[in-house]
Amino acid sequence: MVPPQRVQTMLNVAAAAHVTPNMIRVTLQGPDLAGLPASVAGGHCKLMIPEPGQSRSAFAQQCANGPKPITRTYTVRHARPERQEIDIDFVAHGDDGPASAWAARAIPGDFIGFAGPGAPKLTVFDADFYLIAADISALPVAAAVLEALPREAKGIAIFEVTSAEDRQEIDAPPGVSQHWLVHPDPHEASRSQIEMVEAMPWPEGRVRTMIAGETSVIRSLRLFLRQDQGLDRRDVYASGYWRIGLAEDEHQKVKRELDAADEARLAGGLT
Ligand SMILES: Cc1cc2nc3c(=O)[nH]c(=O)nc-3n(C[C@H](O)[C@H](O)[C@H](O)COP(=O)(O)OP(=O)(O)OC[C@H]3O[C@@H](n4cnc5c(N)ncnc54)[C@H](O)[C@@H]3O)c2cc1C
Missing domain, CATH: 2.40.30.10 (Translation factors)
Structure with a gap:
């Protein structure tokens, strides 16, 4: 592209x-x-x-x-x-x-x-299944990705928003099911997305992901997808967009360190 x-x-x-x-x-x-x-x-x-x-x-x-x-x-x-x-x-x-x-x-x-702007986050649409997960900060990117997917795409989109009224209408392909979770206090870490992803029947074929939101949630999801499900690094977009208690500049520094530590762990290096 x-x-x-x-x-x-x-x-x-x-x-x-x-x-x-x-x-x-x-x-x-x-x-x-x-x-x-x-x-x-x-x-x-x-x-x-x-x-x-x-x-x-x-x-x-x-x-x-x-x-x-x-x-x-x-x-x-x-x-x-x-x-x-x-x-x-x-x-x-x-x-x-x-x-x-x-x-x-x-x-x-x-x-x-x-x-x-930077490049859109998902531009190759060759997967058998798309896994989209987003808190409210990543709702804009997730919605844009869903709107750009081919109409025949299959997958699941999990949103975690602050109130039931924060749900939005998104023009996703009919084969992508949408699930809306409510987490009223964003300053408390949530496990709802990871629990839902861990519990879902794992799809056949190639899975691509677009996952973004609070960093601790994203790290758990990334480790599950790469370590437990064995997804290829190139098929996993999983990005921490903010972190409880940290302003963005501080978060960006911490994120770089945490991402590097996670990659080392996934490569079988440091734990
Ligand atoms: C690639 C990328 C795309 C993004 N796109 C969007 C977007 O479209 N819309 C959007 O809203 N955000 C988006 N974000 C997240 C946004 O950059 C952060 O939430 C940012 O910290 C907000 O800046 P701020 O000045 O409001 O708060 P900051 O000064 O950075 O933080 C002040 C305090 O607010 C807390 N905080 C920050 N964000 C949130 C939040 N979402 N909910 C609750 N508490 C929070 C922090 O933990 C800190 O304690 C994106 C981030 C990235 C990396």
Whole structure:
């Protein structure tokens, strides 16, 4: 697949509204988005968050000359190049996170820095069965993957959301069953996804996965898929998107160390 054209630019808020109680959709607009194809949905991007009350010119200057603004990773949920727009769905997890706090207050005319997008997470559709698992932070990427799958695809999609009202309608292939779990306190680790995956009858043939969410859940799932089910590393996308108690920069550091330790363990090295 040809990698998407990347842009680094300032975008304007065109609209912001809750899609469900714990998810805010912010529509961002800017002329640089005209060249992005709709197929970039599901690719990640970096968002540079302005300080509360910061002027556009002061923020533009900071982006150009430093210090580096607070930067967070999100997913392009939809791209509409003809309108020069993208949608980003933010989990509304409170004011302790600058990105969550920014989204909760975003109104048309606000601005944010954007860099990306990266490539969509699943682009090879040759599997006999797709296993999709996501908490609410990975609902945007999981939904984009499900919408991009061939209509004849078979699989299972497991979502873990904060309330029953956070369920969304997703245009998944009819052969992919959807299961919605509710975990009301995201700051408490959950075992529901791993229990469901461990209990499911294991499918025949080649299995590809797209799994993302809180890091401790993802590590358990990855070890089960690679170690117990023997899935090939290349068929397993399993990525920690955030970690209980850690802001993103700290989480990224810890994640690199944990991922390396897990790979060593899987290779039969360190335990
Ligand atoms: C590739 C990728 C794609 C992502 N796509 C999305 C997306 O589309 N939508 C989305 O909402 N998130 C997405 N995330 C996760 C997002 O980057 C993190 O949740 C990020 O920490 C949010 O930044 P923040 O400033 O709100 O909070 P931070 O300042 O990073 O964290 C502050 C506190 O909030 C807690 N926290 C962070 N995220 C959550 C959460 N989801 N629920 C509860 N508590 C939390 C942290 O543990 C910390 O204690 C993605 C992550 C990656 C790596």
